[in-house]
Amino acid sequence: MITAFLILTYSIEIPCIFSDEAVNTVVAQRAVPLLSQEDRLLLKQIQKDSLEYFLAYTNPETGLTQDSSRSGSPASITATGFALASFAIGSVNGWLSYREAYEKIERTLDTLEQRTPNEHGFFYHFVDPKTGKRVWNSEISSIDTALLIAGALLASSYFKGTGLESRAKRLYDRVDWNWMRNGSRQICHGWKPKEGFLPYYWDMYSEHLILQALALGAETHAVPETVWKSWERQSEDWEGNKIVYSYTGSLFTYQYSHAFIDFKNLDDNGVDYFKNSTLATLANQKFCLLNAAQYQTYQNGIWGLSASLGPDGYQAYGAEPGTALHDGTIAPYAAIGSITFTPNESMNVIRTLYEKYGGHLYGPYGFKDAFNLDRNWWADEYLGIDQGITIMMIENQINNGDVWSRFMKLSAIRRWIERAKLRK
Amino acid sequence: MIFNNRRKHFLIDKSFQLHYVIYIVLTLAIILSVGMVGNYYGIWASTIKAFSEESLRESLITSAQMNEYEASRRPVSRINQMPSLRMYRETALLSQRQKEIIRQIMDDAHRKTIALGILLLFFIGWGSIFLTHKVAGPLYKLTQYMQELKNGDLTVRIKFRKFDEVRYLAVHFNELASNLDVSLSRIKKILKEAPSDSAVAEVKKELSKFKTSSD
Numbered sequence: 001m002i003t004a005f006l007i008l009t010y011s012i013e014i015p016c017i018f019s020d021e022a023v024n025t026v027v028a029q030r031a032v033p034l035l036s037q038e039d040r041l042l043l044k045q046i047q048k049d050s051l052e053y054f055l056a057y058t059n060p061e062t063g064l065t066q067d068s069s070r071s072g073s074p075a076s077i078t079a080t081g082f083a084l085a086s087f088a089i090g091s092v093n094g095w096l097s098y099r100e101a102y103e104k105i106e107r108t109l110d111t112l113e114q115r116t117p118n119e120h121g122f123f124y125h126f127v128d129p130k131t132g133k134r135v136w137n138s139e140i141s142s143i144d145t146a147l148l149i150a151g152a153l154l155a156s157s158y159f160k161g162t163g164l165e166s167r168a169k170r171l172y173d174r175v176d177w178n179w180m181r182n183g184s185r186q187i188c189h190g191w192k193p194k195e196g197f198l199p200y201y202w203d204m205y206s207e208h209l210i211l212q213a214l215a216l217g218a219e220t221h222a223v224p225e226t227v228w229k230s231w232e233r234q235s236e237d238w239e240g241n242k243i244v245y246s247y248t249g250s251l252f253t254y255q256y257s258h259a260f261i262d263f264k265n266l267d268d269n270g271v272d273y274f275k276n277s278t279l280a281t282l283a284n285q286k287f288c289l290l291n292a293a294q295y296q297t298y299q300n301g302i303w304g305l306s307a308s309l310g311p312d313g314y315q316a317y318g319a320e321p322g323t324a325l326h327d328g329t330i331a332p333y334a335a336i337g338s339i340t341f342t343p344n345e346s347m348n349v350i351r352t353l354y355e356k357y358g359g360h361l362y363g364p365y366g367f368k369d370a371f372n373l374d375r376n377w378w379a380d381e382y383l384g385i386d387q388g389i390t391i392m393m394i395e396n397q398i399n400n401g402d403v404w405s406r407f408m409k410l411s412a413i414r415r416w417i418e419r420a421k422l423r424k
Numbered sequence: 425m426i427f428n429n430r431r432k433h434f435l436i437d438k439s440f441q442l443h444y445v446i447y448i449v450l451t452l453a454i455i456l457s458v459g460m461v462g463n464y465y466g467i468w469a470s471t472i473k474a475f476s477e478e479s480l481r482e483s484l485i486t487s488a489q490m491n492e493y494e495a496s497r498r499p500v501s502r503i504n505q506m507p508s509l510r511m512y513r514e515t516a517l518l519s520q521r522q523k524e525i526i527r528q529i530m531d532d533a534h535r536k537t538i539a540l541g542i543l544l545l546f547f548i549g550w551g552s553i554f555l556t557h558k559v560a561g562p563l564y565k566l567t568q569y570m571q572e573l574k575n576g577d578l579t580v581r582i583k584f585r586k587f588d589e590v591r592y593l594a595v596h597f598n599e600l601a602s603n604l605d606v607s608l609s610r611i612k613k614i615l616k617e618a619p620s621d622s623a624v625a626e627v628k629k630e631l632s633k634f635k636t637s638s639d
Contacts, residue, residue: 039607072482126490127530136490137520189497200498314492331638365608 034404039347040398042354044093046336047359047394049365050387051090054083057384062115063108067130069382074136077116081151082388084108085380087404088158089395102164105155109167112152119191121175121221123148139190139198142180146211149175150407151388157406172412177215177223183238185230187215187223204232205296206246209257217416228420230253233271236321243279244271245396248323251306252389254280254336261413262404266422278341280321284334285345286395287319292344296330297373300352305344308370308386309376323398328374330365333386366390440589444555451551455544470529487518510528559589569601570579578605607633 014239020321028041033168035043043186057066059075066081066267067076072109084105091101115125116132122145140243148171156168187199187208202208208231263273288295288303307316308331317326323374353361360378361368369379369386396403407413417423437440473479491513562584574582578601582594607630614626 070482070485072479074485074486131528133528135521135524137517137524138490267600314489314496316496 006309009141022093023115035343035347035398039351042350043339043347043394043398044320045352046350046366047087047089048095048392049362049364050390051086051095053365053382053384053387054086055344057364058083058104058108059421061107062111062129062132062342063104064111064116064127064129064184065384066133067126067384069321074126074138075121075132076126076144076384077141077148078125079147079384079388080108081144082385084148084151085403086388088155089391091397092402093157097230098159100256102159102162105152105159105164109152109164112148112171113167118174119193120203120263122169122180122181122191126188130370137192139192141207142187142202143189143211143414145175145265146214147213148257150210153410153412154260154403154407156216157410160271172214173220175214176221177218179220180215181223181227183240186227187211194345202231203226204234204247205244206253210260212420213257213261213416217412219412220416222415222419224238225419233268238283238321241279243283244273244276245280245321247286247322248307248316249280249305249320249324250316250333251281251284251304251318251338253318254341255389255393258289259337259342259389259396260403262401262408266417268422269419274341277338281345282318283321284338285342287324291326295374297324297330297371298354300356301348302352303349304330304332304338304353306331306334306337308333309379309381309383310370311372311375324411327372329370329371329372329377329388333369333390335366337389337393339393340401343397438530443589451548455548459537459540459544462540463533466536467529467533470532471526474525474529483521484514487514487521490517541624558587561585562590562593564587567595570599573601573604578608 001363026071053069054065054346057069058064058080059066062075063083064075064077065079065082066073067079087101087104090096091098096104112123116127117134118124119140122142124134124138125141125144126136127133138232149168151173152168156162156164159165165239176204177187180187180191180290182191182197184201186203189198191197200210212228212231215339216225216228224424233244235244237243237358258274258277263277266273284305285303288298288413289301289307292298305317305319305326307318308314308329310317310327310329312327315325315327317329317331318324319326325381332350332353335346335353339346339350361371363381363382366387367382367390369383371378491510495510565582565584569580569582580601581598584591584594611627611630614623614630618626
């Protein structure tokens, strides 16, 4: 039934993989990259251009990266974490020399060690790119610190035997993950100097798996194993398969942790998160397809609902399962960030976006953040986190999971796998 | 007792002292002007830039975006979606940001003032050495020549630089040295050339020019 529906409504030729019986085997088959040489070249170009964002919008003195290309944008520690990873990736791809990449990463680590304020090792989400001081009343953020630390650990793994490794490790070791629990079973979203801990905890599936991995795998201040078990695996049936879903159904929640961690050989009490993200991506694709009559943007096989800028500001766009907030806005990074889960489907969207809408949507730093044909709205800016996930996921796809293999070798990750009992 | 040695006349060498008053006042005036004007315009330039139409527009957009970022991570409730509450949050964020900007401008101003102060202290130090050298140099030279005089060399004569202070001391010193030189030269000449009976009278006559503690 599903296959028939797709063949009728979807203009791109799709292999017969959506039959109800075949759904369970779909995921494993999709892991095999089926990209042509042209596709690989296009992905390389997107990856290289996206790296230009980090070269242009990382402060040369502090090494802190702007959240957005918009003038006056603060630096974001998440974007900075992605920048660290991107510089290292740029170096192995030959776009930056070993020395250039090393010096850039070193400069950022200098700032994080000496200039940027921290609380129990956690950093403020938004800081001044010139001084590293807290701005916009931002919170000490658990997930953003985790993504920064993950970026630093990954970047340092490209420079084995140098001082970067021990410095990234020191940054990691000083984070008091237990403090962020605020005495509760789960990890809190954040903390503010005047208000104290925020009233939100990482209590259901989302991008926080990377935070969990680092908090459980830490040599110092590791959280108890019960923290891993305490968050709710809320699931919904989709096409005969269960998807452990995030609240918003935004694709980035299924991608961020996966940019670093290879979940393919991990099993969380029957849940394979790689397969889960693949299914969530397919659900996102189908959701757009089902709404294509209502929204012009979703036509021509375009999909990719994820948190992004939109005509009414930044929104956590998403699909079902989840709250499925959508208004016809598509973020190109959403399909690119899922390329390891759905190489063919993602590539189809990337090609269409590049060829059909590239004039509006593609610039010197790769794809701009989002667009909405129904409102004739085109983002005029790039977001650091979106360029970052683009670079990392493409690297995993076209360089044989190089990021994954480096990150999975970290002792912290091995410890997390042991403590959370994730071995298959 | 304390007041026994107090100064009765402050301007004992008007020209010399006024000269120095002008030097010092002018130097400090320049320093103060640079510091104050620099600081004033520095603060204003930063403030005008920070609150320019373009910056305010950017701040408004960022404020909305920051609020949206925060909201996108939280479970959505109807209250969160209320436009008035959203506007209130954005305004509060903007106000917070403006405080941060003002604090940043003041921090910058303080940092620049300290840097300028250190630079000016360096210039004042260097200027002081230059100015005091005009006095200390001649005094040092005078001391050295006095030492030579004490050692018996009456041929020494001082020559100060054109803009050295207390240049007049050279005239007096040179006159003193010259007088002593002439007198002692005469005595030496008398003792060498005159017959011994008249020499004593001649020497006595020459020595009578000097008033000594033995008189």
